[in-house]
Amino acid sequence: MKRFAVAILMSALVLAGGALFAQGTLVYGTTEKVTDMDTANAYDFHTWEIFQNINQGLLTYKPGTTEVIPGLAESYLVNDKGDEFTFKLRKGLKFTSGTAFTADAVKWTIDRCIKLAGDPSWLITDFVKDVQVVDPLTVKFILKGPTAFFPTMVAGCPPYFPLDPTVYPVDKVVKDPSELKDGALVGLGPYKATSFKRDEEVVLQANPGYYGAKPKIAKIIIRYFADATTMRLALEKGEIDLAYKSMNPSDINDLSKNAKITTFKLPGPFIRYLAFNCDVSAFKDKVLRQALSALVDRPDFNQKVYLGQNAPLYSMVPQGMIYATEDFKKALGDGNVALAEKLLKSAGYSKDKPFAFDLWYTPSHYGDTEVNLAEVIKAQFEKTPLVKVTIKSAEWATYKQQWRDKQMGVYFLGWYPDYIDPDNYTAAFAGTNGSIGNGVFFSNPDWDALFAKEQQSSDSKVRKALFEKVQKDWTVEVPTAPLFQGNLYVFTKKNVAGVKIGPTLIFNYNELSFTK
Amino acid sequence: MRRILRYVGGRLLLTVPMVFVLLTMVFVVLRVMPGDPVSAMLGGHAPQAVIDKKKAELGLDKPILAQYVDYLGQLARGDLGDSMILKEKVSKPISDKLPATIELTLCGLVVCLGLGVPLGVRAARKRRTGHDFGIRLYANVVYCIPVFWMGLMLQMIFGVFLDAFPIAGRVGSRVVSGEFDRTGFYIIDTLFSGNFEALGDVLYHLVLPAFTLGITLSGVFVRLTRANMLDVLKSDYVLASRARGVPERAVVYGHALKNALIPIITMLGLQFSALLAGAILTETTFSWPGMGRLLLERIYLRDYPTIQGIIVVYALFVSFVSLIVDVVYAIIDPRVRL
Numbered sequence: 001m002k003r004f005a006v007a008i009l010m011s012a013l014v015l016a017g018g019a020l021f022a023q024g025t026l027v028y029g030t031t032e033k034v035t036d037m038d039t040a041n042a043y044d045f046h047t048w049e050i051f052q053n054i055n056q057g058l059l060t061y062k063p064g065t066t067e068v069i070p071g072l073a074e075s076y077l078v079n080d081k082g083d084e085f086t087f088k089l090r091k092g093l094k095f096t097s098g099t100a101f102t103a104d105a106v107k108w109t110i111d112r113c114i115k116l117a118g119d120p121s122w123l124i125t126d127f128v129k130d131v132q133v134v135d136p137l138t139v140k141f142i143l144k145g146p147t148a149f150f151p152t153m154v155a156g157c158p159p160y161f162p163l164d165p166t167v168y169p170v171d172k173v174v175k176d177p178s179e180l181k182d183g184a185l186v187g188l189g190p191y192k193a194t195s196f197k198r199d200e201e202v203v204l205q206a207n208p209g210y211y212g213a214k215p216k217i218a219k220i221i222i223r224y225f226a227d228a229t230t231m232r233l234a235l236e237k238g239e240i241d242l243a244y245k246s247m248n249p250s251d252i253n254d255l256s257k258n259a260k261i262t263t264f265k266l267p268g269p270f271i272r273y274l275a276f277n278c279d280v281s282a283f284k285d286k287v288l289r290q291a292l293s294a295l296v297d298r299p300d301f302n303q304k305v306y307l308g309q310n311a312p313l314y315s316m317v318p319q320g321m322i323y324a325t326e327d328f329k330k331a332l333g334d335g336n337v338a339l340a341e342k343l344l345k346s347a348g349y350s351k352d353k354p355f356a357f358d359l360w361y362t363p364s365h366y367g368d369t370e371v372n373l374a375e376v377i378k379a380q381f382e383k384t385p386l387v388k389v390t391i392k393s394a395e396w397a398t399y400k401q402q403w404r405d406k407q408m409g410v411y412f413l414g415w416y417p418d419y420i421d422p423d424n425y426t427a428a429f430a431g432t433n434g435s436i437g438n439g440v441f442f443s444n445p446d447w448d449a450l451f452a453k454e455q456q457s458s459d460s461k462v463r464k465a466l467f468e469k470v471q472k473d474w475t476v477e478v479p480t481a482p483l484f485q486g487n488l489y490v491f492t493k494k495n496v497a498g499v500k501i502g503p504t505l506i507f508n509y510n511e512l513s514f515t516k
Numbered sequence: 517m518r519r520i521l522r523y524v525g526g527r528l529l530l531t532v533p534m535v536f537v538l539l540t541m542v543f544v545v546l547r548v549m550p551g552d553p554v555s556a557m558l559g560g561h562a563p564q565a566v567i568d569k570k571k572a573e574l575g576l577d578k579p580i581l582a583q584y585v586d587y588l589g590q591l592a593r594g595d596l597g598d599s600m601i602l603k604e605k606v607s608k609p610i611s612d613k614l615p616a617t618i619e620l621t622l623c624g625l626v627v628c629l630g631l632g633v634p635l636g637v638r639a640a641r642k643r644r645t646g647h648d649f650g651i652r653l654y655a656n657v658v659y660c661i662p663v664f665w666m667g668l669m670l671q672m673i674f675g676v677f678l679d680a681f682p683i684a685g686r687v688g689s690r691v692v693s694g695e696f697d698r699t700g701f702y703i704i705d706t707l708f709s710g711n712f713e714a715l716g717d718v719l720y721h722l723v724l725p726a727f728t729l730g731i732t733l734s735g736v737f738v739r740l741t742r743a744n745m746l747d748v749l750k751s752d753y754v755l756a757s758r759a760r761g762v763p764e765r766a767v768v769y770g771h772a773l774k775n776a777l778i779p780i781i782t783m784l785g786l787q788f789s790a791l792l793a794g795a796i797l798t799e800t801t802f803s804w805p806g807m808g809r810l811l812l813e814r815i816y817l818r819d820y821p822t823i824q825g826i827i828v829v830y831a832l833f834v835s836f837v838s839l840i841v842d843v844v845y846a847i848i849d850p851r852v853r854l
Contacts, residue, residue: 025690027689027690029689035602036602036603173603175602175603175604176604176608194694195692195694195695196694197612197693197694197697197805198609198612199805199809200685200686200693200805201692201693201694203692203694221689221690221692223685223689224803224805225684225803226684226799226800226803226809227800227803230683230684230802230803231684233671233675233676233683233684234683234684234689237675237676237679237683239682239684239688239689240689364816394550395816396816396817397553397816397817397818398550401550402550404567
């Protein structure tokens with residue numbers, strides 16, 4: 001027992017010592033994971049967040065807003081047609097490796113990303129035809145066609161963030177910073193990565209050479225937790241200063257009432273929806289898709305499953321985003337059993353011959369609450385005797401394979417945007433190409449033409465009219481049924497300030513600070 | 517000595533078919549399970565042509581038998597293959613995570629023996645007394661408790677209510693392990709780097725996970741030690757020692773326990789695989805970044821090569837420990853070598 005007493009005493013000393021030298025160090029807990037430490041291949045929320053703090057785009061977002069402002073480029077020009085963007089780079093910028101930042105690095109990064117053809121490369125290849133170095137501080141992007149939202153992609157998508165050509169390999173995806181020259185990630189952002197241990201810790205230190213607002217916290221340690229409950233306990237015990245993504249609804253409720261914790265509730269552009277296979281299943285018939293959408297009662301499941309912590313969603317374009325409407329509320333309503341029965345009867349179903357189908361969910365990818373969501377939605381569907389639901393589940397890898405193989409008729413999915421524009425919430429699901437990737441298999445030439453038109457237009461009135469039309473038509477075709485818009489919860493100790501995560505989902509660590 | 521070497525050689529040869537059978541089972545089961553590693557790897561948006569290309573690139577379009585032969589060839593060259601998800605050598609995450617699991621398992625073993633053997637001896641010495649009854653009750657209770665439940669309980673009592681020990685991770689949140697990590701064995705790394713503050717922190721973080729593992733398996737050793745000690749304490753030579761006036765402590769610990777240890781050492785080899793299995797669950801409970809967590813994550817992602825690699829390493833590790841135990845057994849009990 002004496003040995004353990006010594007160990008406890010020593011640890012107490014460590015912790016006490018830690019409190020002294022922890023000035024300027026913020027510990028951030030998360031249950032997320034980092035994937036490839038390469039902007040050319042990483043395509044997930046958390047890894048992008050790290051890149052958004054150690055790298056930067058030619059343009060960037062004003063923290064907490066959707067306003068695009070100059071980043072590594074001090075200005076840019078667009079030609080009249082809207083398919084050529086010329087960026088004037090800031091003078092005198094250097095990567096954390098000491099290499100000077102020039103237009104060559106911008107072109108090299110884009111060319112490398114195209115060559116490596118990683119998961120997010122489509123964000124470049126679908127839009128960019130060529131990148132030309134005009135002079136050392138001027139670079140021109142020639143697009144495949146006019147793209148109104150191109151600046152938002154340059155500002156928020158890490159594949160566009162310039163890399164140091166003297167550090168990153170041109171022909172190989174970097175999995176781990178140890179593969180890089182000098183073993184460290186190199187960027188132009190407010191922080192630089194100084195230590196990386198997958199699933200354990202990532203340590204960032206303020207980049208003294210950053211051109212913009214200097215970080216207020218010198219060191220940020222990102223700690224990775226296996227589960228939300230352990231992360232919650234760590235926050236309550238003061239082992240971490242900030243916890244972000246993802247807590248269980250009950251933890252959110254409890255922490256929100258904890259006087260020692262500050263809760264930041266932020267509207268997020270993350271959405272959940274029911275996907276219908278519009279090609280081979282019974283859901284080829286849009287009347288059935290309409291009927292099920294009418295039966296969904298959003299406030300009911302939001303309260304029962306999420307304790308009211310999310311927002312009901314009545315369009316695939318989330319509230320708070322430009323051109324968003326609430327057409328599903330008007331057209332189909334919530335728990336509209338009468339309308340659903342009318343539609344089901346018109347499709348030939350009755351009490352004796354109910355519409356029987358499997359409702360699929362995946363048990364862990366979207367958190368522990370997914371099974372509850374499936375149960376509640378099943379109960380909502382079965383409020384009419386004309387519907388008979390069997391719940392089925394599959395782990396994420398199997399789930400994805402099944403939607404590709406068209407083995408699921410209706411199933412739950414979620415969406416984090418690649419770029420902040422209504423296009424990314426509509427064309428990605430109902431455009432012929434995007435729809436295949438999401439297992440919806442919806443195709444309508446008129447809709448494809450509409451998406452092409454909105455993508456090429458820079459006139460906000462024209463785009464507004466087009467998006468309003470597609471959202472209204474969505475309630476008729478119902479390729480997907482929107483369910484809810486996720487709110488983001490960040491929990492911090494009382495002495496942490498500066499949490500600004502806007503609709504872009506970008507979390508700028510350099511805005512964080514300690515208060516007395 | 518020659519006999520011992522021949523014995524070791526024989527045991528090593530037995531390891532080969534054991535690993536082969538295990539690997540074949542895992543290989544087949546993984547491939548008949550639903551779920552596709554290519555879909556998991558490429559995300560939900562890749563066109564079918566890209567998926568087919570990737571399957572061909574990874575050799576997943578070949579018949580299972582051809583894939584199996586390829587994999588065996590790869591293993592024979594000492595190559596565990598490349599991860600399908602992170603596209604890195606399988607040996608990389610395994611070598612990163614294995615030290616954490618070994619450190620936890622060995623500490624669990626120390627706790628297990630440290631509790632099990634002395635309690636078993638005491639129960640035998642105090643046979644049919646309150647001590648004996650209490651210790652046997654303890655052994656039965658901890659033997660029945662699932663390791664994950666034990667972990668949660670210790671976490672709640674000592675981590676949350678009493679706030680005495682940390683509940684997650686290998687080091688404190690504010691200690692950067694990258695500053696001392698060389699071998700992955702944090703006790704050794706902190707000792708060699710002379711970072712005694714970090715050493716204290718590492719030991720502090722080991723307490724709850726190691727006790728979770730150790731307590732759960734200590735029940736077996738309590739019962740085994742007690743039963744063997746009861747037999748040995750009835751032996752003629754113990755009686756003779758007592759008759760000669762040898763102090764009771766020396767009789768029990770100097771003579772009786774030494775003889776009672778032989779079956780305990782055998783059990784130690786058998787229980788090591790149970791300790792490793794328990795470590796998988798304990799790692800999840802305590803956010804311990806070891807092989808158990810890695811295995812679970814890769815099973816979800818259908819990362820065939822990594823799962824197979826982990827199973828091979830586990831099998832080799834258990835075989836190695838069993839071999840050591842058997843050799844020790846053979847040395848201390850010559851009858852085994854006959």
